[in-house]
Structures are given as C-alpha cells and as structure tokens.
Amino acid sequence: MLVQSPVAGDSRVLREAEALAAAGYAVHVVGRGVPEGFAGPDGVSVDSVGRGSGLRAGGTPGSRPGPAVVRSVLDAARWLLLPEHRARVERAWRDGAGELVRAHIREHGAPDVVHAHDFNTLELAAQVATRTGAALVYDSHEYWRGRARHGRPEPLRRRRAAAREDTLLPVADLVLTVSDGIAERLRGSGARRVVVVRNSFPARPAAGQLPSRPSGLVYAGRIGPGRDLETLVDSAPGLAAVGVRPVVVGPADHDHLARLRARAAGKPVDLRPEPLPLDEVDEVYRREGLAVVTLDDSCENHRLALPNKLFHAVRAGIPVIAADLPELSKAVRGQGIGATYRPGDAASLTAAVAEVAGRYVDALAAVAAVQELYRWERDAAVLAEAYDRLPLRTAKVAAPAEGAAR
Numbered sequence: 001m002l003v004q005s006p007v008a009g010d011s012r013v014l015r016e017a018e019a020l021a022a023a024g025y026a027v028h029v030v031g032r033g034v035p036e037g038f039a040g041p042d043g044v045s046v047d048s049v050g051r052g053s054g055l056r057a058g059g060t061p062g063s064r065p066g067p068a069v070v071r072s073v074l075d076a077a078r079w080l081l082l083p084e085h086r087a088r089v090e091r092a093w094r095d096g097a098g099e100l101v102r103a104h105i106r107e108h109g110a111p112d113v114v115h116a117h118d119f120n121t122l123e124l125a126a127q128v129a130t131r132t133g134a135a136l137v138y139d140s141h142e143y144w145r146g147r148a149r150h151g152r153p154e155p156l157r158r159r160r161a162a163a164r165e166d167t168l169l170p171v172a173d174l175v176l177t178v179s180d181g182i183a184e185r186l187r188g189s190g191a192r193r194v195v196v197v198r199n200s201f202p203a204r205p206a207a208g209q210l211p212s213r214p215s216g217l218v219y220a221g222r223i224g225p226g227r228d229l230e231t232l233v234d235s236a237p238g239l240a241a242v243g244v245r246p247v248v249v250g251p252a253d254h255d256h257l258a259r260l261r262a263r264a265a266g267k268p269v270d271l272r273p274e275p276l277p278l279d280e281v282d283e284v285y286r287r288e289g290l291a292v293v294t295l296d297d298s299c300e301n302h303r304l305a306l307p308n309k310l311f312h313a314v315r316a317g318i319p320v321i322a323a324d325l326p327e328l329s330k331a332v333r334g335q336g337i338g339a340t341y342r343p344g345d346a347a348s349l350t351a352a353v354a355e356v357a358g359r360y361v362d363a364l365a366a367v368a369a370v371q372e373l374y375r376w377e378r379d380a381a382v383l384a385e386a387y388d389r390l391p392l393r394t395a396k397v398a399a400p401a402e403g404a405a406r
Contacts, residue, residue, distance in 0.1 A: 002101075002125050003117035004093050007031035008038045008321040011278075011308060012141060012178075013117055014197055019380035020387060025113075028104055030097045049096035062298040065193055087157070094124050099130055112392050113137055119144040119165055126168050130204045135390040137171040138191075141199075143182045146300030148226050160397070166190055173390055176383070179327045181304035195386045199308035201315040204279070208286060210317060210364060214357055215322060216247040216270065217287025221309050222280045223252035223273055223372040225300070228294040228323060228343050229260055236267040238350035242357055247288055251275040278312070285316035289360075291351065292333075293322040296342045306331060319363035321352050335373075 003013050007029055017027045021043025029040060034048035066233070101124075105111070110132035116125035117139045129136040145162040166189050169175065175191040177183050183194045217239060219232060232246050239245060245268045248260075252273035264271055285291055291313030295302045303325045310331060313320045320338035322328040332338045339352035344356050372378070 001027060001029040001115040001117060002097060002121040004090065004120050005117070006035060007040070007048070008035050009275075010117075012139075014041060014044075015202075015376060015380070016115075016139070016197070016383060017041060019383055022355065022380075023387065025387070028108075028111075028147055030100050030104075032093050032097075034135065047100050049093050049100065050279050051124055052266065055246040066216075081269055093120075097121075098127075103290075105132065108232055110134060113390060115139060117141065119161065122165070126171060134390060135169060137174045137176065137387075137390070138169070140182060140186060141178060143185060143301040143304045146185075148299040148301065154208075164258065174386055176386070179304055179306040180330075181327045184287065185304070195382060196286060196384075197379050197383045198306060198311065198374070200311040200374050200376045200379050201278070202306070203265070203371070204282065204315060206286070206317055207283070210286055213288045213360055214244055214289030214353075217244050217290045217292050217353055218249065218285055219294060219309075220248045220286045220290050220312070221250045221307070222257050222275070223248060223250050223260065226254070226296055226298060230263060230295040231341075231346050231349055232292060232294055233260060233264045233267060233269055234263040234346040235299055235349040235353075236264070236269050238346060240268050242350065244260045244290065244353055245270055247284065248272065249274065249276060249281070249284060256345045267297060271286075282316045285313055285318050289318055290356065291316070291320050292329060292349075295323045295328070295343065297323070297325060297326060303327070311374050314367055314371055317367055317371070319356050319360070319367055319385050320333040321349065321356065324348075335370045336363070336369075338363060387403060 001013065003010065005013065013029065017029055018041040021027050021041060021091050027044045029044060030049070031046065034046055036050060036051050038046060040046040057373045111134045113135045114125045114129045115137040116122040118141050122138055126136055128134065144156065146163065146244050169186060170190040170192055171192070172191065175186055176192045177186060177194065178196065180196060180215055183196050187192050219229065221227070223229065226228045229248060232248065247270040249272040257273050260404050261271065291309065293307055293309045295305060295307070297303065304327050305325070306327050310320055310322065310328065314337065320332050322332045322338060322340050323343045324340035329340050332340055339355050341349040341352040342395060
C-alpha cells in the first residue's frame, strides 16, 4: 500500500490494511512522516518516507509572529508558492517511496498487489505493478480532480493530472472509492471495475443512555477551511432558541481557528480545538445528541463526498444534520436519519435542527435501523471480496508512459 499520509491517523488506510490482513494478506504500507515508533495492526507493517513526531496540538501557535503587515506579506507569499511546494513534496515522496519499495521487494519478493491510496500515489503504484506483474488497485478516497485547492490557481497542472488519471484508470485492475457519485464519475473516465467501500466504522456496543432531547450539535473533525464551520457558528443564536448549542471538536488549522474564534465571540459556541480518540468522540456524540456534517458547496468533490463523520454518528446512534449536497442528502434524507441544510445558510441549519429535535425519538429509531447497513464489517467484506477477484498474474500490459495518448 502506498499513501502520502502519516498513516497513524488515516482511518481508511488502517481499516483496509487490517481487513486485508484478516483475510490472509501480508500488508506493507509505505507512508510519509509516520510518527516514530508507530506500529500497524496485526499483520500490517509500516514504513515511512521521513519520520514525524506527531501532530501539533490543535490551536498551538504557528510560526507566523510579527506585525499584521508582515503576516500579510507571508500570507501572500504562501498563496503564491503553495502549489509549487506541494509539487516538490510529492516528488520527494515518490523518490523516497520508490527506494523503500525496491528495498522491500529485494528482501521479500514481488508483491501480488500494489494498492495506491489517492491519485498522488497512483503513478508510482502503476510503475511498480508494471515492473513486477502485480495487480494494480487504485483507491480514490475523494474525487481528486474535483477537489477544492488552496493557494495560487494552477489550471494547467490540474488538467495534466486529470489527463494522467484518465490514462491510468483503465490500467487499474480494481478501483475503490467512497460513494456512488464518485464511482459513476470514475467509470465515465474509463475505470473498468469500480467498487464502493465506504468510510464506515466498526460496530461498537453503546455505552450509556441517549438523551430524550438533544442539547448539542456536534462537529467532530478537522477545524479548517471548506467545512462550512462559519455557518455552524453563525447559527448559534438561533439554535439557542431550540435549546441546542454548537460543539466543535477536533485538531485545528491555527489560522482558521483564530478566525473562527473571532467569529464565535459572544455566541454560545463550545469550541474545543483538540484531537480526540474515536471512542471518546462517540461519548461526546451520545451525550449531546446530534451530529452535524458540514461542507461548503465550493467544489465537485464536496458534492460527491460521504465523509466518515456521517458513519461515525450512525455508529454512536444519533441523528445527523448534513449539508444539502447530493450524496450526503441521499444518505441522510433517503434513510430518514436526520435532515439537511443549505450550505452557508445559518437559518436553514437552525430549521433543520428544530425539525429533527421535534421528531427526535423517531429519528433515533431510524438511525438504529440503519446501523447494520452503515458499518465497517459490511464494507470490509466488500473489500475482501473485491480482492478475491483480482487477477494475480506474472505478466501484464505496461502502463502508458507519462504524456502518452490513451
């Protein structure tokens, strides 16, 4: 498995690796900046391009002190240089990961499968699969070409990446993704076999009673841009009339946290910029009674997303208020487990909360009814079955070279 993440906090990578190890595969993951001493699940080994010491605590000041004019200049420079910085980081990872893969093959032999997590690992994975005869799996955690990107616009680079993805999609023996909407787009771009493995959570016995009425609307996830948290904060006065307060918990991007705190000043918002273990998030969900899955409508990826927050809330047994985006709306309204709101519209969010609070007992029952459907054990079985059907072979058609026509 190849992934440009620190692995330790990447729940999809770890769950898939653990599920495949349980199915009898020996799994080796190559990540980036994996914390020193991190060990994977049983049957899973982890290597890293560079070593990290862990995430900086949420809300910890960054390295941008000084007068406002200096910060403005630094912000402008970062906006200008961020795309090139990202490209250099990815090139460095590919070089380092390539060497780690070659070393692993020298010691353990050629792999049966190379599993690329997201497009930024697909080029290297295709090269390894071609060289070794391994099956190629492309795991698209999001709709890569449709993501919102921060920093200076780079339309040419994005078009080239989309064209390269179109070239490699038909080469992949299996394409995995997280929602039906993304699966449809990938099939339209040439993927031969696409299987949806959702970002669901393993079942966990419920601890304690759920409230008879919600008192908090919980966002549990990264505090950063694109998540429409401004709308959640702005809804606080209206929610107070319903007897509910926003609760925001998770690791934070320092600059975004500062802006959010300023926006929340004087409002009844419980802001906790700290990462929590998943089981503790369950406890917060169950204590407060409602979850919110916020996303803005800024990109196609958001419109096609099914964030793991949705499935985490279902595991905890509580109803969900979600942004009214196609895939989220289908999952939430289609199953009757909550309500949706218009991104950017605080009054709409307040109305959605009031509606669910008014039928809270029925909403709880609807969530309980779909817990069996929205659980990782089911998705892990889908993953294992998809792997069982992979063509394990000693020779395969070479992936088209960079820049070659399809």
